[in-house]
Structures are given as C-alpha cells and as structure tokens.
Amino acid sequence: MDAQLRRGVLEICVLKALEKQDSYGYQIIKDVSPYVQISESTxxxxxxxxxxxxxxxxxxxxxxxxxxxxxxxxxAGAARIGEFLREWEDIMRAYSFIKGEGR
Amino acid sequence: MNKTEYLAALRQRLSYLPPEAVNGPIGFYAECIDERLEDGMTEEEAVAALDSVEDAARSIEADLPLATIVKQRVKEKKERSGGTRPLWIVLAIVGSPIWLSLLITAAALVLTVYVVLWAVIISLYAVVLSLAAAGVAGIVGGFWFLPAGWSSALLCFGGGLVCAGLAILLFFAFTQVARWLLLLGKKLWLGVKALFIRKKESK
Known part of the structure; x- marks a missing residue:
C-alpha cells in the first residue's frame, strides 16, 4: 500500500478504535492490528x-x-471518520469500475 | 533484551536530541512494554514484540520538526570535534563565496518550488472566481438586456449560466488538483527533511 494512503487509513483506524470507548496505546494496537498492520512506532x-x-x-x-x-x-474526530467514509465511497466506485463490476 | 536495556538503547541512539523530544516517545514505549507484561508476556517477549531500536528511533526522528534535528546535529558535530576549531573557522570564511552561494541557491530553489505551487493554486481559484463573477454578471445582465430585445437578453443569460456551471464544476476539479499540489509540497518537504535525519549506516 502507498505510504501516504496507509498513513491516512491508519489514522482513521485509530480514531475508529476510540469511537466506542476511550482507550490506551497497547489496546489500540490490539484492536487495529487484526485489520491493518500497526506497531508502536507507527x-x-x-x-x-x-x-x-x-x-x-x-x-x-x-x-x-x-x-x-x-x-x-x-x-471533530468523529466527524473526520464520517468525512473519510464519504470520500471512500468515491474511491469504491472507481474500484468497482477498475475491477469491471457493474457492467 | 529486557525492558531497561531496550529503553536505554533507544535513549542512547537518540542521545543527540533534547530530552524533551525523547521523553514522550520513550515513555510511550515503556508503557507498551508494561501493558504486555500485564498481558502475561516476559520482558524479553514484550521487547521482542516491539520494533527494533533502530526502527523506533527512525520513526521518532521522522516525527520531529526539521529545526530541532538540524540544531541538534550541528550541536552534536560541534561537541564531537571539541568545539569549533580555528582551522574550520578560516575554511568557512575562505570558502564562504562557494558554500554560501550554494546554500542560498538551494534555499531559493525550495522557496521557488513552494511559491510556484501556491501560485498555481491561487491562479486556479482565481479562474473559478472569475467564472463565478461572470456567471452572476451574465444572469443579472440577461434581465438588464430584456428591454433591448429577447435575443441579447437570452445570449447574456445563457452565457451567464455556462460560466456559473463551469465555475461549479471547476471548483471541485481544482480543489482536487490543489490537494495533489499540497501533497506534492509536503512530499518535497519530507524529502528535504530526510536529508538531515541521521543515516542508518552513520550510527
């Protein structure tokens, strides 16, 4: 994955991990790592x-x-998640087009 | 490697940085090790689960402001050479026509790139603004020209609508272009910053 894209996605994953309840570093890593690779350094x-x-x-x-x-x-963090999801819908449409779906 | 050894190695690797820049991340790593210990791991297992000292250090360095890195590197070099030697002062003065002009050129080049990026962004939005103004003027002008005849009024009104439509479409397109340009600027800045971060092999 492109580094810039990965950074952006990870940022939203971290926000999402805090959506339900407050959390701490190690717990965030445990919550996010099944979906995206993340370490303390990132x-x-x-x-x-x-x-x-x-x-x-x-x-x-x-x-x-x-x-x-x-x-x-x-x-503001919750709003950022919503903004990301809206932006991602455009990308998903492009993804479907690239994969040749919906033709 | 246990917790104390890992944190000491990380602190040693970053010893050229001011303590206030290092204490935060080191505290974070210490906390993560403690959490793993509570999870039932041994100190060695907890440390092995972390990134290597070098990777952790590089990630901390990459996150610091450029000014801090440059300041610390200059200070570090000064300390390593035991202060500024007279020979270096003489060389710096004698060589100043060369290195000073090169430095100014490099700084001017970076500045020029930024000015160009922003100039392009401002120009793009100026086009959108002009089209929007022309659109409003065309629509209002359409009504204005009504007494002069339907054909002129419709032409003016239609022109106004075209301009307004273009303004709306181009606003979204140019916003995306502006984002790309800002991203490019950020990447360039990170590239410049990377020149000042200590190279892996130089440790």
Missing amino acids: LYPILKRVCAAGYVTEYSVAHNGRLRRYYRLTE
Missing part, C-alpha cells in the same frame, strides 16, 4: 498527529502503580 506519531489536529484528547489514569495514558475521541 502508532505514536499518529496519536501525536490526531491530538494536535484536535481529533483526540489525552489524559492519564493511575493503574497498577503507574500512569496509563488514555485517548478520547472528540466531536
């Missing part, structure tokens, strides 16, 4: 980027004698 910059863009906020909670950093999806 997740950390994505989390920084989505936080900077206002799609996600972060907070810490004490857990087993240490701090666990949680991430929460904002309204």
